[in-house]
Amino acid sequence: MTKKFWQLTPAERQALLVDQGFLSVDQAQFWSAQQPLPETVLTGLSENVIGQISLPVGVVPGVVIAGTPRTIPLATEEPSVVAAINHGFKMLDQGRDLTIIANAHALTGQIALQNVSAYAAQELQGNLSRLMAIGYAAHPTLKSHGGRIERITVGAGAGDDSLQLLVTVTPGEAMGANIMNDILEAVAPAAAEVTGGAVLFAVLTNDGRDSVTQVQAALPLANLQTPRQSGRTVGQRIAAIADWAQQDSRRAVTHNKGIMNGVAALALATGNDTRAVNAAAHAYAASSGTYRGLSTWHVQDDTLVGTITLPIPVGTVGGATKVLPSAQQALTLLGRPTVLQLQAIAASVGLAANLAALHALVTDGIQRGHMRLQYGSLAVRVGATAAEIAPLAAQLAAAGRPSEALAQQLLAQLRAKEKYHGHRD
Structure with missing residues (x-):
């Protein structure tokens, strides 16, 4: 009997991905024998370094997004993610039920000016071309890397004698934070000179509304059925709970946390800024003035239709994506996507995570599947070896209400049994 992917050992999964062409032999060797990061890398990434931590990297294989096969790497410590x-992707026909509706990659920065003259806004409007030229001079390679300063606009400030400049940049394949801040800090003094005011701050905003991606799912209701509920019933219940997240912030924040379980795990695996990704998503969820779910679901004839809309400020070059060997390997495993493709993959992962969570909530409940995977974590906590984890987890699942004390007891019994059989052999 052929094992399923999740039943394979890490080495067997690596070998299968090599056979399928998603990994080279050298890349598989990297994942099987990762070395600690050298001190030069550690001290280049952080301060007061005393060591490093490791997280598991799991993959979701066989996914097809916008017609391209992908093996998706996810770095997370939570067993159920x-x-x-x-x-979720299985219910979505491995991604074939997904459509990319919208995708943009840009970011905006703010220059706040205080104590400006009464004619400051008019003066700035007359100097926008000069300010844009100063911005390009601060980053002369921006255009050659596929980026540009899209616009500079004048807006109201936070007081009667203040105003702000909003600078919007498309940063090419980079996330763009450093590019943006370089441009802002060059333009700010010139803007202050024009207005006769003083610069209060010049920095990017992490609200992310310029990097919004929208992905839509349309899957047959039959894909949702369980032994006890029809696909239509499950679909209607998913639509109802998603609508609840549009009206109740308590539900919405948990709804969105489930989405970000996937988005943040992909961002972390690829060396992107998970704090920026999370900040942008939650700010967008509240952009209407009420915090809402980032996805919606509704039943249309015999189809469940879901839409996710969120900013995903990531990059495929620069920063930790270039410095961390694991990030480079993760991007290679993904097939070296462009930044827009990476955003689409991340949004698709978020929607798949959301669908799986809602399906669990309206059928068996969240704990059944979640706890089944937590039993392996409990086995590790009490000291089970790699060979002991699966049998011990199975016994813990059968126990119904496992505890650490019970896990230790069952592990001792398992080892005593193994020792007895060893002596007999």
């Missing part, structure tokens, strides 16, 4: 996303 990878399994849930895998289940």
Whole structure:
């Protein structure tokens, strides 16, 4: 009997991905024998370094997004995240039920000016071309890397004698934070000179509304059925709980946390800024003035239609994506996507995670699948070896209400049994 992907050992999964062409032999060797980061890399990434931590990297294989096969790497410590996303993509025909509706990659920065003259806004409007030229001079390679300063606009400030400049940049394949801040800090003094005011701050905003991606799912209701509920019933219940997240912030924040389980895990695996990704998503969820779910679901005839809309400020070059060997390997495993493709993949992962979570909530409940995967974590906590984790987890699942004390007891019994059989052999 052929094993399923999740039943394979890490080495067997690596070998299969090599056979399928998603990994080279050298890349598989990297994942199987990762070395600690050298001190030069550690001290280049952070301060007061005393060591480093490691996280598991799981993959969701066999996904097709916008017609391109992808193996998706996810860095997370939570056992149920990878399994849930895998289940979500299965309900979505491995991603074939997804359509990319909108995708943009840009960011905006703010220059805040105080104590400006009464004619400051008019003076700035007359100097926008000069300010844009100063911005390009601060980053002369921007255009050659596929980026540009899209616009500079004048807006109201936070007081009667203040105003702000909003600078919007498309940063090419980079996330763009450093590019943006370089441009802002060059333009700010010139803007202050024009207005006769003083610069209060010049920095990017992490609200992310210029990097919004929208992905839509349309899957047959039959894909949702369980032994106890029809696909239509499940679909209607998913639509109802998603609508609840549009009206109740308590539900919405948990709804969105489930989405970000997947988005942040992909961002972390690829060396992107998870804090920026999370900040942008939650700000966007509240952009209407009420915090809402980032996805919606509704039943249309025999189809469940879901839409996710969120900013995903990521990059495929620069920063930790270039410095961390694991980030480079993760991007290679993904097939070296462009930044827009990476955003689409991340949004698709978020929608798959969301679908799986809602499906679990309206059918068996969240704990059944979640706890089944937590039993392996409990086995590790009490000292089980790699060979002991699966049998011990199975016994813990059968126990119904496992505890650490019970896990230790069952592990001792398992080892005593193994020792007895060893002596007999």
